[in-house]
Amino acid sequence: MIALGCDHGGFAMMQDVIKYLDEQGLPYKNFGTFTADSCDYPVIAEAVSRAVTGGECDKGVLICGTGIGMSIAANKFSGIRAALCGDSYSAEMTRRHNDANILVLGARVIGLGLALKILEIFLATPFEGGRHARRIALVSDLEKCK
Template sequence: MPENAPQNTIAIAGDHGAFELKALLKEHLEGQGFTVLDLGTNGPASVDYPDFGNALAKALADGQADRGVLLCGSGIGISIAANRHAHIRCALVSEPLSARLCREHNNANVIAFGARLIGPELAKECLNVFLATAFEGGRHERRVDKLSNPPAC
């Protein structure tokens, strides 16, 4: 990820199953003073979640944002799509402890939610924890490096 990524910009994207929660989280982030790069979708028309996971990965690679939020119905498909990119460490979370640990131990730069599986208030709480938590480094650094540089199969 480029070193010049804006520290106050968060990319957000989701499919049709999550457009309402995406809008709510975007508003929540803007209310906290973040600039939000909204990569869509913005309505209920059926779309393909990999397109949005890939768009967010590109935005982070290009330095348009340094962190991201992804959403789909379950959160599973879009997190799989994002994690296919070596510079993305996307964690699907459903409660605050996972939101904290994915930052402390895994240096996750993207958080994913399943809009059909998490309520809006809990999603906001998890997002707040994710954004407020720093990577511990130390013994975790070696492991995180292996995530971005996997051995050849």
């Protein structure tokens, strides 16, 4: 199950992401926003992050204008590794090496075709584990810093 969330800046792109997921037969839960009206991205990032950390969803996708705000907000949650990706290689490597569990896209920064390719790669790429698992554990230890 994929947790979806966007703010008003990502609303139009999210509609296309939903269409793509429907076409692929991939299950998702939409945490909003459900209109193009202005809203607060941290509220959406929280809902998606809690769904992922709570086990309700395996991965998440967040979309805002640049992707920066959603990335910052989502990465405040212990266990979240949200990656803002603007190219295919980053999408692949963040899954292989960082075990990213939330993909963040900037709707005002990249085009729809590239966004859907990034999404496809993110969802299809496995985590390699091995030496990368040790590094993910080190990152998790940083979450304990105050």
